[in-house]
Amino acid sequence: MSARTPTAAIVIIGNEILSGKTQDTNGPYLIGELKALGVDLREIAVVPDIHETIAETVTRLAAKVDFVFTSGGVGPTHDDITIEAVARAFGRRIVREPSLEKALRWFYQDHLTDAHLRMADVPEGAELVYDDGIKIPTLRLENVYVLPGIPELCRMKFATVRERFRALPFHLRQIFVDADEGLIADAMTRAQAAHPSVAIGSYPRLSNAEYRVKVTLESKDKGEVDVVCDELVRAFGAEKIVRVE
Protein backbone atom coordinates (compact mmCIF):
# COMPACT_ATOMS: atom_id res chain seq x y z
CA MET A 1 0.00 0.00 0.00
CA SER A 2 1.34 3.38 -1.03
CA ALA A 3 1.79 6.07 1.65
CA ARG A 4 1.74 8.97 -0.77
CA THR A 5 -1.41 9.54 -2.81
CA PRO A 6 -1.17 8.07 -6.31
CA THR A 7 -2.69 10.14 -9.13
CA ALA A 8 -4.63 8.90 -12.15
CA ALA A 9 -6.34 9.99 -15.36
CA ILE A 10 -8.98 8.32 -17.51
CA VAL A 11 -9.21 8.45 -21.31
CA ILE A 12 -12.63 7.46 -22.67
CA ILE A 13 -12.27 6.65 -26.37
CA GLY A 14 -15.13 6.51 -28.86
CA ASN A 15 -17.16 8.54 -31.35
CA GLU A 16 -20.28 6.88 -29.93
CA ILE A 17 -19.83 8.72 -26.61
CA LEU A 18 -19.21 12.17 -28.13
CA SER A 19 -22.10 11.78 -30.58
CA GLY A 20 -24.51 10.67 -27.86
CA LYS A 21 -25.25 7.26 -29.35
CA THR A 22 -23.97 5.61 -26.16
CA GLN A 23 -23.81 7.08 -22.67
CA ASP A 24 -20.47 6.33 -21.03
CA THR A 25 -20.71 4.26 -17.85
CA ASN A 26 -17.05 3.26 -17.57
CA GLY A 27 -16.01 6.76 -16.50
CA PRO A 28 -18.42 6.82 -13.52
CA TYR A 29 -17.42 3.22 -12.68
CA LEU A 30 -13.71 4.06 -12.63
CA ILE A 31 -14.33 7.29 -10.67
CA GLY A 32 -15.94 5.20 -7.93
CA GLU A 33 -13.26 2.51 -7.96
CA LEU A 34 -10.36 4.99 -7.84
CA LYS A 35 -11.97 6.95 -5.01
CA ALA A 36 -12.50 3.73 -3.01
CA LEU A 37 -8.83 2.80 -3.61
CA GLY A 38 -7.59 6.16 -2.29
CA VAL A 39 -6.34 7.27 -5.73
CA ASP A 40 -6.53 10.96 -6.67
CA LEU A 41 -8.20 11.22 -10.10
CA ARG A 42 -6.82 14.35 -11.82
CA GLU A 43 -8.50 14.41 -15.23
CA ILE A 44 -10.87 12.63 -17.60
CA ALA A 45 -10.62 13.08 -21.36
CA VAL A 46 -13.30 11.86 -23.77
CA VAL A 47 -11.85 11.67 -27.29
CA PRO A 48 -12.96 10.38 -30.71
CA ASP A 49 -11.58 7.41 -32.69
CA ILE A 50 -8.76 9.48 -34.19
CA HIS A 51 -5.27 8.02 -33.97
CA GLU A 52 -3.40 11.30 -33.41
CA THR A 53 -5.89 12.56 -30.81
CA ILE A 54 -5.71 9.37 -28.76
CA ALA A 55 -1.90 9.25 -28.94
CA GLU A 56 -1.53 12.93 -27.98
CA THR A 57 -3.97 12.57 -25.09
CA VAL A 58 -2.22 9.47 -23.72
CA THR A 59 1.19 11.14 -24.07
CA ARG A 60 0.00 14.27 -22.27
CA LEU A 61 -1.72 12.47 -19.39
CA ALA A 62 0.88 9.69 -18.92
CA ALA A 63 3.46 12.41 -18.27
CA LYS A 64 1.19 14.13 -15.75
CA VAL A 65 -0.14 11.36 -13.47
CA ASP A 66 0.97 8.02 -12.03
CA PHE A 67 -1.58 5.84 -13.84
CA VAL A 68 -3.68 6.29 -16.98
CA PHE A 69 -6.68 4.10 -17.77
CA THR A 70 -8.04 4.00 -21.31
CA SER A 71 -11.51 2.67 -22.09
CA GLY A 72 -12.71 1.66 -25.55
CA GLY A 73 -11.32 1.16 -29.04
CA VAL A 74 -10.10 -2.38 -28.44
CA GLY A 75 -11.38 -4.99 -30.88
CA PRO A 76 -11.22 -6.27 -34.45
CA THR A 77 -12.79 -3.42 -36.46
CA HIS A 78 -11.50 -0.33 -38.29
CA ASP A 79 -12.51 1.98 -35.42
CA ASP A 80 -10.52 -0.02 -32.82
CA ILE A 81 -7.24 1.88 -32.83
CA THR A 82 -6.41 2.34 -29.15
CA ILE A 83 -3.58 -0.22 -29.09
CA GLU A 84 -1.79 1.40 -32.05
CA ALA A 85 -2.29 4.87 -30.56
CA VAL A 86 -0.95 3.86 -27.14
CA ALA A 87 2.07 2.24 -28.84
CA ARG A 88 2.68 5.46 -30.74
CA ALA A 89 2.38 7.52 -27.55
CA PHE A 90 5.49 5.67 -26.29
CA GLY A 91 7.22 5.26 -29.67
CA ARG A 92 6.76 1.47 -29.65
CA ARG A 93 6.31 -0.93 -32.53
CA ILE A 94 3.29 -3.24 -32.73
CA VAL A 95 4.14 -6.95 -32.47
CA ARG A 96 1.91 -10.02 -32.73
CA GLU A 97 1.86 -11.78 -29.36
CA PRO A 98 2.10 -15.58 -29.89
CA SER A 99 0.12 -16.52 -26.78
CA LEU A 100 -2.77 -14.29 -27.83
CA GLU A 101 -2.67 -15.54 -31.43
CA LYS A 102 -2.84 -19.11 -30.13
CA ALA A 103 -5.82 -18.30 -27.88
CA LEU A 104 -7.67 -16.57 -30.74
CA ARG A 105 -7.02 -19.48 -33.12
CA TRP A 106 -8.35 -21.91 -30.51
CA PHE A 107 -11.42 -19.76 -29.76
CA TYR A 108 -12.49 -18.92 -33.34
CA GLN A 109 -11.34 -22.16 -35.03
CA ASP A 110 -12.58 -22.20 -38.66
CA HIS A 111 -14.18 -18.76 -38.33
CA LEU A 112 -10.88 -16.97 -37.64
CA THR A 113 -10.31 -13.87 -39.79
CA ASP A 114 -7.41 -11.44 -40.16
CA ALA A 115 -9.60 -8.97 -38.28
CA HIS A 116 -9.72 -11.32 -35.28
CA LEU A 117 -5.93 -11.66 -35.35
CA ARG A 118 -5.57 -7.88 -34.92
CA MET A 119 -6.61 -8.56 -31.32
CA ALA A 120 -3.24 -10.39 -30.86
CA ASP A 121 -1.30 -7.22 -31.75
CA VAL A 122 0.29 -5.46 -28.78
CA PRO A 123 2.86 -2.69 -28.29
CA GLU A 124 6.38 -4.07 -27.91
CA GLY A 125 7.26 -4.36 -24.21
CA ALA A 126 3.65 -4.38 -22.99
CA GLU A 127 2.79 -6.40 -19.90
CA LEU A 128 -0.07 -8.87 -20.23
CA VAL A 129 -1.83 -9.38 -16.91
CA TYR A 130 -3.48 -12.81 -16.68
CA ASP A 131 -6.09 -13.73 -14.12
CA ASP A 132 -8.43 -16.65 -13.55
CA GLY A 133 -11.46 -14.46 -14.20
CA ILE A 134 -10.66 -13.43 -17.79
CA LYS A 135 -9.86 -15.16 -21.07
CA ILE A 136 -7.95 -12.26 -22.65
CA PRO A 137 -5.28 -10.60 -20.47
CA THR A 138 -5.31 -6.96 -19.42
CA LEU A 139 -2.69 -4.91 -21.26
CA ARG A 140 -0.33 -2.42 -19.61
CA LEU A 141 2.26 -0.30 -21.41
CA GLU A 142 4.42 1.80 -19.08
CA ASN A 143 1.89 3.52 -16.78
CA VAL A 144 -1.08 3.07 -19.14
CA TYR A 145 -3.70 0.34 -18.61
CA VAL A 146 -5.82 -0.45 -21.67
CA LEU A 147 -9.42 -1.41 -20.81
CA PRO A 148 -12.22 -2.38 -23.20
CA GLY A 149 -15.27 -0.20 -23.84
CA ILE A 150 -17.88 -2.91 -23.25
CA PRO A 151 -18.88 -2.20 -19.64
CA GLU A 152 -18.93 -5.85 -18.45
CA LEU A 153 -15.43 -6.45 -19.86
CA CYS A 154 -14.08 -3.15 -18.55
CA ARG A 155 -15.12 -4.17 -15.02
CA MET A 156 -13.70 -7.70 -15.36
CA LYS A 157 -10.34 -6.40 -16.58
CA PHE A 158 -10.05 -3.60 -14.04
CA ALA A 159 -10.59 -6.22 -11.32
CA THR A 160 -7.42 -8.05 -12.44
CA VAL A 161 -5.24 -5.02 -11.64
CA ARG A 162 -7.25 -3.17 -8.95
CA GLU A 163 -5.03 -4.06 -5.98
CA ARG A 164 -1.98 -2.50 -7.66
CA PHE A 165 -3.42 0.94 -6.95
CA ARG A 166 -4.63 0.64 -3.35
CA ALA A 167 -3.48 3.51 -1.10
CA LEU A 168 -4.55 5.11 2.16
CA PRO A 169 -8.27 5.92 2.15
CA PHE A 170 -9.81 9.38 1.84
CA HIS A 171 -11.81 10.80 4.73
CA LEU A 172 -14.91 12.83 3.91
CA ARG A 173 -17.10 15.02 6.10
CA GLN A 174 -20.07 17.05 4.96
CA ILE A 175 -21.81 20.09 6.45
CA PHE A 176 -25.32 20.85 5.20
CA VAL A 177 -26.04 24.55 5.54
CA ASP A 178 -29.22 26.62 5.29
CA ALA A 179 -27.68 29.92 4.14
CA ASP A 180 -26.79 31.69 0.94
CA GLU A 181 -23.36 30.55 -0.29
CA GLY A 182 -22.11 34.16 -0.34
CA LEU A 183 -22.64 34.46 3.43
CA ILE A 184 -20.38 31.51 4.27
CA ALA A 185 -17.78 32.09 1.53
CA ASP A 186 -15.30 34.08 3.62
CA ALA A 187 -15.14 31.46 6.37
CA MET A 188 -14.38 28.77 3.78
CA THR A 189 -11.71 30.89 2.07
CA ARG A 190 -9.96 31.38 5.44
CA ALA A 191 -10.24 27.69 6.37
CA GLN A 192 -8.90 26.60 2.97
CA ALA A 193 -5.90 28.93 3.30
CA ALA A 194 -5.18 27.65 6.83
CA HIS A 195 -5.57 23.96 5.91
CA PRO A 196 -4.33 23.41 2.35
CA SER A 197 -4.23 19.60 2.80
CA VAL A 198 -8.03 19.47 3.21
CA ALA A 199 -10.03 19.93 0.00
CA ILE A 200 -13.02 22.16 0.83
CA GLY A 201 -15.89 22.14 -1.66
CA SER A 202 -19.07 24.23 -1.66
CA TYR A 203 -22.09 23.00 -3.61
CA PRO A 204 -25.28 25.08 -3.67
CA ARG A 205 -28.61 23.42 -4.48
CA LEU A 206 -31.61 25.06 -6.05
CA SER A 207 -35.05 24.24 -4.70
CA ASN A 208 -33.87 21.84 -2.04
CA ALA A 209 -36.14 22.10 0.97
CA GLU A 210 -33.65 20.65 3.43
CA TYR A 211 -30.47 22.67 2.84
CA ARG A 212 -29.06 25.33 0.48
CA VAL A 213 -25.35 24.50 0.44
CA LYS A 214 -23.45 21.26 0.96
CA VAL A 215 -19.89 21.88 2.17
CA THR A 216 -17.52 18.92 1.73
CA LEU A 217 -14.18 18.41 3.49
CA GLU A 218 -11.85 15.72 2.24
CA SER A 219 -8.32 14.62 3.09
CA LYS A 220 -6.24 11.54 3.83
CA ASP A 221 -5.68 13.00 7.33
CA LYS A 222 -8.80 12.20 9.35
CA GLY A 223 -7.75 14.40 12.30
CA GLU A 224 -7.29 17.43 10.06
CA VAL A 225 -10.71 16.91 8.45
CA ASP A 226 -12.34 16.84 11.88
CA VAL A 227 -10.50 20.01 12.95
CA VAL A 228 -11.63 21.93 9.85
CA CYS A 229 -15.18 20.60 10.24
CA ASP A 230 -15.38 21.95 13.83
CA GLU A 231 -13.86 25.29 12.76
CA LEU A 232 -16.37 25.74 9.95
CA VAL A 233 -19.38 24.73 12.04
CA ARG A 234 -18.39 27.40 14.58
CA ALA A 235 -17.69 30.00 11.89
CA PHE A 236 -20.98 29.44 10.05
CA GLY A 237 -22.97 29.68 13.29
CA ALA A 238 -25.19 26.96 14.80
CA GLU A 239 -28.42 28.52 13.51
CA LYS A 240 -27.29 27.91 9.87
CA ILE A 241 -26.31 24.24 10.29
CA VAL A 242 -28.89 21.67 9.14
CA ARG A 243 -26.71 18.64 9.89
CA VAL A 244 -23.14 17.40 9.88
CA GLU A 245 -22.08 13.98 8.60
Add this chain to the structure above:
Amino acid sequence: MSARTPTAAIVIIGNEILSGKTQDTNGPYLIGELKALGVDLREIAVVPDIHETIAETVTRLAAKVDFVFTSGGVGPTHDDITIEAVARAFGRRIVREPSLEKALRWFYQDHLTDAHLRMADVPEGAELVYDDGIKIPTLRLENVYVLPGIPELCRMKFATVRERFRALPFHLRQIFVDADEGLIADAMTRAQAAHPSVAIGSYPRLSNAEYRVKVTLESKDKGEVDVVCDELVRAFGAEKIVRVE
Protein backbone atom coordinates in the same frame (compact mmCIF):
# COMPACT_ATOMS: atom_id res chain seq x y z
CA MET B 1 -27.48 28.33 -40.30
CA SER B 2 -23.95 27.19 -41.01
CA ALA B 3 -23.29 25.01 -44.07
CA ARG B 4 -20.02 23.58 -42.81
CA THR B 5 -20.09 21.51 -39.62
CA PRO B 6 -19.12 23.55 -36.54
CA THR B 7 -16.94 21.78 -33.97
CA ALA B 8 -17.13 22.02 -30.19
CA ALA B 9 -15.51 20.89 -26.96
CA ILE B 10 -16.82 20.74 -23.39
CA VAL B 11 -14.82 21.43 -20.22
CA ILE B 12 -16.46 20.08 -17.05
CA ILE B 13 -14.87 21.79 -14.04
CA GLY B 14 -15.04 20.53 -10.48
CA ASN B 15 -13.32 18.34 -7.88
CA GLU B 16 -16.75 16.98 -6.96
CA ILE B 17 -17.03 15.21 -10.34
CA LEU B 18 -13.54 13.68 -10.29
CA SER B 19 -13.92 12.56 -6.67
CA GLY B 20 -17.30 10.96 -7.31
CA LYS B 21 -19.24 13.16 -4.88
CA THR B 22 -21.45 14.38 -7.74
CA GLN B 23 -22.22 12.62 -11.02
CA ASP B 24 -21.96 15.03 -13.93
CA THR B 25 -25.19 15.48 -15.87
CA ASN B 26 -24.24 18.64 -17.81
CA GLY B 27 -21.89 16.69 -20.09
CA PRO B 28 -24.62 14.26 -21.23
CA TYR B 29 -27.06 17.18 -21.56
CA LEU B 30 -24.68 19.17 -23.78
CA ILE B 31 -23.80 16.07 -25.83
CA GLY B 32 -27.49 15.71 -26.69
CA GLU B 33 -28.01 19.41 -27.43
CA LEU B 34 -24.95 19.67 -29.67
CA LYS B 35 -25.90 16.53 -31.58
CA ALA B 36 -29.43 17.87 -32.15
CA LEU B 37 -27.96 21.17 -33.37
CA GLY B 38 -25.72 19.42 -35.92
CA VAL B 39 -22.52 20.38 -34.08
CA ASP B 40 -19.56 17.98 -34.13
CA LEU B 41 -18.38 17.49 -30.51
CA ARG B 42 -14.63 16.73 -30.63
CA GLU B 43 -13.60 16.37 -26.99
CA ILE B 44 -14.73 16.52 -23.37
CA ALA B 45 -12.28 17.31 -20.57
CA VAL B 46 -13.16 16.89 -16.89
CA VAL B 47 -10.71 18.87 -14.77
CA PRO B 48 -10.31 19.84 -11.09
CA ASP B 49 -10.64 23.31 -9.50
CA ILE B 50 -7.02 24.21 -10.29
CA HIS B 51 -6.44 27.55 -11.95
CA GLU B 52 -3.55 26.47 -14.23
CA THR B 53 -5.28 23.26 -15.31
CA ILE B 54 -8.50 25.05 -16.28
CA ALA B 55 -6.61 27.80 -18.13
CA GLU B 56 -4.40 25.31 -20.01
CA THR B 57 -7.39 23.17 -20.96
CA VAL B 58 -9.40 26.15 -22.23
CA THR B 59 -6.38 27.45 -24.19
CA ARG B 60 -5.76 24.05 -25.79
CA LEU B 61 -9.39 23.39 -26.75
CA ALA B 62 -10.29 26.95 -27.83
CA ALA B 63 -7.49 26.72 -30.41
CA LYS B 64 -8.76 23.37 -31.66
CA VAL B 65 -12.53 23.78 -32.11
CA ASP B 66 -15.07 26.46 -33.05
CA PHE B 67 -16.85 26.63 -29.67
CA VAL B 68 -15.89 25.65 -26.13
CA PHE B 69 -18.47 25.26 -23.35
CA THR B 70 -17.32 25.26 -19.74
CA SER B 71 -19.53 23.97 -16.95
CA GLY B 72 -18.96 24.69 -13.25
CA GLY B 73 -16.77 26.84 -11.02
CA VAL B 74 -18.95 29.95 -11.31
CA GLY B 75 -20.06 31.46 -8.00
CA PRO B 76 -18.97 33.33 -4.89
CA THR B 77 -16.70 30.78 -3.12
CA HIS B 78 -12.96 30.02 -3.09
CA ASP B 79 -13.38 27.03 -5.43
CA ASP B 80 -15.18 29.13 -8.10
CA ILE B 81 -12.24 30.08 -10.32
CA THR B 82 -13.48 29.45 -13.85
CA ILE B 83 -13.90 33.14 -14.78
CA GLU B 84 -10.32 34.00 -13.74
CA ALA B 85 -8.97 30.92 -15.51
CA VAL B 86 -10.83 31.69 -18.77
CA ALA B 87 -9.56 35.29 -18.59
CA ARG B 88 -6.02 34.00 -18.17
CA ALA B 89 -6.44 31.60 -21.11
CA PHE B 90 -6.87 34.68 -23.33
CA GLY B 91 -4.50 36.99 -21.41
CA ARG B 92 -7.36 39.25 -20.25
CA ARG B 93 -7.70 41.29 -17.08
CA ILE B 94 -10.67 40.82 -14.75
CA VAL B 95 -12.94 43.87 -14.50
CA ARG B 96 -16.01 44.50 -12.35
CA GLU B 97 -19.03 44.83 -14.61
CA PRO B 98 -21.26 47.71 -13.37
CA SER B 99 -24.54 46.24 -14.62
CA LEU B 100 -23.86 42.98 -12.77
CA GLU B 101 -22.77 44.79 -9.62
CA LYS B 102 -25.99 46.79 -9.69
CA ALA B 103 -28.09 43.64 -10.12
CA LEU B 104 -26.29 41.88 -7.23
CA ARG B 105 -26.71 44.92 -4.95
CA TRP B 106 -30.41 44.99 -5.75
CA PHE B 107 -30.84 41.25 -5.25
CA TYR B 108 -28.89 40.80 -1.99
CA GLN B 109 -29.66 44.23 -0.44
CA ASP B 110 -28.37 44.30 3.18
CA HIS B 111 -26.96 40.77 2.94
CA LEU B 112 -24.47 41.64 0.18
CA THR B 113 -20.90 40.45 0.85
CA ASP B 114 -17.61 40.88 -1.01
CA ALA B 115 -17.96 37.22 -1.96
CA HIS B 116 -21.25 38.01 -3.75
CA LEU B 117 -19.59 40.85 -5.62
CA ARG B 118 -17.03 38.42 -7.09
CA MET B 119 -19.95 37.29 -9.31
CA ALA B 120 -19.78 40.73 -11.01
CA ASP B 121 -16.17 40.13 -12.10
CA VAL B 122 -15.77 39.30 -15.80
CA PRO B 123 -12.86 39.07 -18.24
CA GLU B 124 -12.29 42.35 -20.09
CA GLY B 125 -14.01 42.24 -23.47
CA ALA B 126 -16.44 39.47 -22.55
CA GLU B 127 -19.92 39.46 -24.11
CA LEU B 128 -22.85 39.27 -21.69
CA VAL B 129 -25.83 37.57 -23.32
CA TYR B 130 -29.12 38.72 -21.82
CA ASP B 131 -32.40 36.91 -22.26
CA ASP B 132 -35.88 37.13 -20.76
CA GLY B 133 -35.53 33.72 -19.15
CA ILE B 134 -32.50 34.48 -16.94
CA LYS B 135 -31.55 37.01 -14.26
CA ILE B 136 -27.77 36.72 -14.69
CA PRO B 137 -26.48 36.91 -18.30
CA THR B 138 -24.54 34.15 -20.03
CA LEU B 139 -20.87 35.02 -20.45
CA ARG B 140 -18.85 34.56 -23.65
CA LEU B 141 -15.17 35.34 -24.09
CA GLU B 142 -13.90 34.81 -27.64
CA ASN B 143 -15.18 31.32 -28.59
CA VAL B 144 -15.70 30.17 -24.98
CA TYR B 145 -19.15 30.08 -23.34
CA VAL B 146 -19.11 29.92 -19.54
CA LEU B 147 -22.00 27.88 -18.08
CA PRO B 148 -22.77 27.19 -14.42
CA GLY B 149 -22.42 23.76 -12.82
CA ILE B 150 -25.87 23.65 -11.25
CA PRO B 151 -27.81 21.58 -13.80
CA GLU B 152 -30.97 23.74 -13.87
CA LEU B 153 -28.93 26.92 -14.42
CA CYS B 154 -26.69 25.29 -17.01
CA ARG B 155 -29.78 24.40 -19.06
CA MET B 156 -31.32 27.85 -18.69
CA LYS B 157 -28.14 29.59 -19.79
CA PHE B 158 -27.43 27.26 -22.71
CA ALA B 159 -30.94 27.99 -23.97
CA THR B 160 -30.04 31.70 -24.29
CA VAL B 161 -27.31 30.95 -26.85
CA ARG B 162 -28.44 27.65 -28.40
CA GLU B 163 -29.56 29.05 -31.78
CA ARG B 164 -26.09 30.51 -32.42
CA PHE B 165 -24.79 27.01 -33.09
CA ARG B 166 -27.51 25.49 -35.28
CA ALA B 167 -26.15 23.79 -38.41
CA LEU B 168 -27.33 21.15 -40.89
CA PRO B 169 -28.60 18.03 -39.10
CA PHE B 170 -26.80 14.70 -38.87
CA HIS B 171 -28.37 11.64 -40.50
CA LEU B 172 -28.04 8.32 -38.70
CA ARG B 173 -28.79 4.79 -39.83
CA GLN B 174 -28.22 1.63 -37.84
CA ILE B 175 -27.79 -1.99 -38.87
CA PHE B 176 -28.31 -4.62 -36.17
CA VAL B 177 -26.29 -7.73 -36.98
CA ASP B 178 -26.30 -11.27 -35.61
CA ALA B 179 -22.67 -12.17 -36.29
CA ASP B 180 -19.29 -11.98 -34.62
CA GLU B 181 -17.72 -8.55 -35.16
CA GLY B 182 -14.60 -10.13 -36.68
CA LEU B 183 -16.67 -11.61 -39.52
CA ILE B 184 -18.04 -8.26 -40.67
CA ALA B 185 -14.91 -6.18 -39.96
CA ASP B 186 -13.42 -6.35 -43.49
CA ALA B 187 -16.62 -5.12 -45.14
CA MET B 188 -16.72 -2.13 -42.79
CA THR B 189 -13.03 -1.32 -43.34
CA ARG B 190 -13.62 -1.28 -47.12
CA ALA B 191 -16.80 0.83 -46.83
CA GLN B 192 -15.08 3.33 -44.50
CA ALA B 193 -12.18 3.73 -46.95
CA ALA B 194 -14.58 4.23 -49.89
CA HIS B 195 -16.83 6.71 -48.03
CA PRO B 196 -14.71 8.80 -45.65
CA SER B 197 -17.53 11.34 -45.15
CA VAL B 198 -19.71 8.72 -43.43
CA ALA B 199 -18.66 7.80 -39.87
CA ILE B 200 -19.04 4.03 -39.51
CA GLY B 201 -19.14 2.68 -35.94
CA SER B 202 -19.26 -0.92 -34.77
CA TYR B 203 -20.55 -1.72 -31.28
CA PRO B 204 -20.67 -5.32 -30.04
CA ARG B 205 -23.03 -6.28 -27.23
CA LEU B 206 -22.52 -9.10 -24.77
CA SER B 207 -25.50 -11.25 -23.82
CA ASN B 208 -28.00 -9.44 -26.01
CA ALA B 209 -30.52 -11.90 -27.32
CA GLU B 210 -31.61 -9.79 -30.29
CA TYR B 211 -28.32 -8.84 -31.97
CA ARG B 212 -24.57 -9.12 -31.47
CA VAL B 213 -23.28 -5.98 -33.21
CA LYS B 214 -24.86 -2.57 -33.84
CA VAL B 215 -23.32 -0.85 -36.87
CA THR B 216 -23.96 2.90 -37.04
CA LEU B 217 -23.62 5.13 -40.11
CA GLU B 218 -23.65 8.87 -39.69
CA SER B 219 -23.12 11.85 -41.96
CA LYS B 220 -24.62 15.19 -42.92
CA ASP B 221 -25.20 13.73 -46.41
CA LYS B 222 -28.36 11.62 -46.21
CA GLY B 223 -27.90 10.13 -49.68
CA GLU B 224 -24.39 8.93 -48.86
CA VAL B 225 -25.57 7.33 -45.59
CA ASP B 226 -28.25 5.40 -47.51
CA VAL B 227 -25.73 4.25 -50.13
CA VAL B 228 -23.30 2.92 -47.50
CA CYS B 229 -26.19 1.30 -45.60
CA ASP B 230 -27.26 -0.64 -48.72
CA GLU B 231 -23.65 -1.62 -49.48
CA LEU B 232 -23.06 -2.97 -45.98
CA VAL B 233 -26.36 -4.87 -45.82
CA ARG B 234 -25.40 -6.61 -49.08
CA ALA B 235 -21.81 -7.25 -47.91
CA PHE B 236 -22.85 -8.69 -44.53
CA GLY B 237 -25.41 -11.03 -46.14
CA ALA B 238 -29.17 -11.05 -45.53
CA GLU B 239 -28.99 -14.02 -43.13
CA LYS B 240 -26.91 -11.96 -40.66
CA ILE B 241 -29.19 -8.88 -40.62
CA VAL B 242 -31.61 -8.63 -37.67
CA ARG B 243 -33.02 -5.24 -38.69
CA VAL B 244 -32.12 -1.93 -40.28
CA GLU B 245 -33.27 1.46 -38.97
